[in-house]
Amino acid sequence: MLANDISAIRRRPLGRSGLSAGSIGLGCWAIGGYFTLNGKPDGWGEVNDEQSIRAIHLGLEMGASLIDTADAYGTGHSEEVIGRALSGRRGDAIVATKFGYTYDRAARALVSKDVSPAYIEQACAASLQRLGTDHIDLYQIHVGELSDDQADAAGETLEELTEKGAIRFWGWSTDNAAAAKRMVKFPHFVAVQQELNVFTDGPEMLTMCEGNNLASINRSPLAMGFLTGKFSAEARLPPNDVRAAGHSWVRFFEDGRPRADCLDRLAQVRELLQTGGRTLAQGALGWILARSPNTLPIPGFKTEAQVRENLATLEIGPLPRATMAEIDELLGNKVNQS
DSSP: OOOTTOSOTTEEEOGGGSOEEESSOEEOSGGGOOOEETTEEOSBSOOOHHHHHHHHHHHHHHTOOEEEOOTTTTTTHHHHHHHHHTTTOGGGOEEEEEEOEEEETTTTEEEEEOOOHHHHHHHHHHHHHHHTOSOEEEEEEOOSOOOHHHHHHHHHHHHHHHHHTSEEEEEEEOSOHHHHHHGGGSTTEEEEEEEOBTTBOOHHHHHHHHHHTOEEEEESTTTTTGGGTOOOTTOOOOTTBGGGTTOTTOOSEETTEEOHHHHHHHHHHHHHHTGGGOOHHHHHHHHHHHHOTTEEEOOBOSSHHHHHHHHTHHHHOSOOHHHHHHHHHHHTOOOOOO
């Protein structure tokens, strides 16, 4: 289903929570700064906390309300920066964070995974303190694959945390639609965070979200920055950038360079994404907004300029239906155009 007929394009429901958020949010992985996963850099290079705070304030002024982070990002640093940014204006934001990766704060390193009930309660308390708030609006499981028993135990614990008022609602960052659908039985499960962008469609998850009134929060909406168009074949990212660290799951870059096949695919749709005077980033976000009425992309940022460009998409709106069809045909996507 396309979303061009939705009148209130600037805001969308957060699933079945009763809350609504700006249709484009703020993804706060990059502002966490340096940390490692499996001994490799998992951040986005150097950051300036004051600049991050200014960018968050700009985002709030431009209509973003969903602020998404995780305790893993900078092993708590991203949450601390958000806490500072929201001091005195907590009511302006829907704060979403995640748990499930254990970490060594002194070493700024992710260590293992834990979604046990005891750990969830411990992680929640730590996130509340760093965020400087008495409740988390959306608390998300960060580990993408769990056994049914692990998932059920986590769900029961998260429901208990809603009863205590520590969290309002919860979700799961996973690309496993069947696993996510099992969680619908829990009344405060309202959102799935899935990878979604022009290069990576997720029709099964989108159909599941639409059918169960869940929000589809979209990570990597700009394909880790690839869809901004700022990378040429000669580009080389520094070794402290996650895209150059050698993680097997980084698919758009290889050895810190943009992949040639992705550059070719972007060249195919470049003009279409720029329909109506859009920048490439705005076209990529417009593709997501048009893809489903349940989508809420959360592009990352490190600067005010990036936030300004991304959130200007709220004024432009989703890509037109005909443009979506052309992109799908060029890229070979079998997207439901109904």
